Amino acid sequence: MTATKTVLQAPSDACPFDDSASYWDFGDQRGRREDPIHRIHSYPAKFPAFITTKALEHAERQGVDVKVVADVFCGCGTTAVEAKRNGKNFWGCDINPVATLIAKVKTRRYRDAVLGRYFEAIQDEFRRIQPSPDDRAWITDRIRYWFDDRNVDDLLRLDRAIRQRVPANSTYRSFFRCGFSNILKPTSRWLTKSIKAQLDPHKSPRGVMEAFTEQFALMRETCKQNRFPARAPKVHIRTRNFLAPAAPACRADLIVTSPPYVTSYDYADIHQLSTLWLRxxxxxxxxxxxxLGNQYRVPAPDQNAIKDLGPTVEDTYSSLLDKERRKAHSVGRYFLDMDKVVAKCRKMLNENGMAVFVIGNTEYQGVRIDNAGHLADCMQRAGFHNIQKIPRKVSLKIMTPYRDARGLFTRDSTQRRVYGEEFVIIGRRR
Ligand SMILES: C[S@@+](CC[C@H](N)C(=O)[O-])C[C@H]1O[C@@H](n2cnc3c(N)ncnc32)[C@H](O)[C@@H]1O
Known part of the structure; x- marks a missing residue:
């Protein structure tokens, strides 16, 4: 597919590489594979690592002196890793503690011999202990819903072994917690590869220690590689709501981020096994x-505020009201929140800095939700310049863009089409 570039303001600084408009579609020409560190923990909605490297290259060619990169919805740390690999300081936040745990682990260095010693100690402890009545008392019905009794006991033993054998608040504790988190779906009855929380009654969950041993081997091998520069740049990753009143303690030259796409993922739902087990x-x-984009108990947004966001937002909101009030409120709130997000991003940027947002449009019961158009409008309102909205083809690792009602990929083209295209929206702060 050849995508066409939509230019909102005639860009005096049009990207020299995107004449073919495929600049943002694929990784580099050499077809280098993504660094395996990006695969140590699954994270739905992760974007490809090359987005950050391309954004960096683009920004620098456009004259931005990039010393600090920020990602205000940092997820599992894709931007963080790539910024650090390229010798840039990084600041990021995410509201999801599982996301920030993974992001921190991926951006740290570990000594192989120490990892090996801790792993052996955990295995010893695991063999030695049984869950105590106190441990079992902590288990909720929600956990029992997903796990069989044997795996509940083994996860309690493993959790305890990690806490007893790896020092609290150490980077090594985070490493093993991250590994623990990534074995929760395979050791439960969670429907494999589903982006919805669903039970698979036919699944045989994996054994806990077997899955953990394999996970440890993968993480250990990946961490052996020396991917960061010798004089490592600083990385700050925070668990926080980006829209919380306090200003972020960071000024950035380049923001590379991907906000939630409203009506797409429910992050609290998809990460529930980890947030529960990691306590x-x-x-x-x-x-x-x-x-952002929460669909539960969202009060009706102020009608005047919605009106101020322009006719497209107003139309979308009223079309959704005709379908489902709850959804309309959630989307209305999301549009208002995104306006604040973009204004806050602009404030965070140093003069001459650049923001690169990646976002896709969504749909609900036939109502098209133009997340990308809205974001570009927010950028104009916030005072960004040279705004470009560039479609990019989504590279389909799984070769099919369709998902069935259970949230699983399918080749059936009569099902909901979820991927295909999203947008890279770029703006400058003067
Ligand atoms: C599209 S994902 C970002 C994925 C990321 N680019 C990566 O590669 O992992 C959007 C992220 O926004 C986070 N998020 C949602 N609401 C937030 C808020 N109010 N403040 C900070 N992060 C939030 C979600 O937890 C999710 O990780």
């Missing part, structure tokens, strides 16, 4: 509260 919360639903 981030006793009720995973609590994490929905400040998630």
């Amino acid at each position: 981030c919360t006793s009720d995973y639903r609590a994490l929905r509260k400040n998630m």
Whole structure:
């Protein structure tokens, strides 16, 4: 597919590489594979690593002196890793504690011999202990819903072994917690590869220690590679709501980020096994509260504020009201929040800095939700210049863009088409 570039303001600084408009579609010409560190923990909605390297290259060619890169929805740390690999300081935040755990682990260095020693100690402890009544008392019905009794006991033993044998608050504790988190779906009855929380009654969950041993081997091997420069840049990753009132403690030259696409993923739902087992919360639903695009208990947004966002937003909102009030409120709130996000991003940028947003459009019951158009409008309102909205083809690792009602990929072209195209939206701060 040859994508066409939509230019919102005639760009005096049009990207010299995107004449073919495929600049943002694929990785580099040499077809280099993504660094395996990006695969140590699954994270739905992760974007390809080359987006960051391309954004960096583009920004520098456009004269941005990039010293600090930020990602205000940093997810599992794709931008963080790539920024650090390229010798740039990084600041990022995400509201999801599982995301920031993974991002931190991926951007740190570990000593192989120390990893090996801790792993052996964990194995010893695991063999030695049984869950105590206190451990079992902590297990909720929600956990029992996903796991059989044997795996519940083994996960309790493993969790305890990690806590007893790896020092609290150490980078090594985070490493093993991250590994623990990534074995939760395979050791449960979670429907494999589904982006919806669904039970698979036919699944045989994997054994806990077998899955953990394999996960450890993968992470250890990956961490052996020396991917960061000798004088490592600084990386700050925070678990926080980007829209919380306090200003982020960072000024960036380049923001590379991908906000949630409204009506797409429910992050609290998809990460519930990890947030529960890692004891981030006793009720995973609590994490929905400040998630952008949250669909639960969202009060009706102020009609005048919606009107101020322009006719497209107003039309979308009223079309959704005709379908489902709850959805309309959620999308209306999301549009208002995105306006604040973009204004806050502009404030975070140093003069002459650049923001690169990646976002896709969505649809609900036939109502098209133009997330990308809205974001570009927000950028104009916030005072960005030289705004470009460039379609990019989504590279389909799984070769099919269709998902069935259970959220699984399918080759059936009568099913919902989810991927195909998204947008890279770029703007400058003068
Ligand atoms: C599209 S994903 C970003 C994925 C990321 N680019 C990566 O490669 O992993 C959007 C992220 O926004 C986060 N998020 C949602 N609401 C947020 C908020 N209010 N503040 C900070 N992060 C939020 C979600 O937890 C999710 O990780």
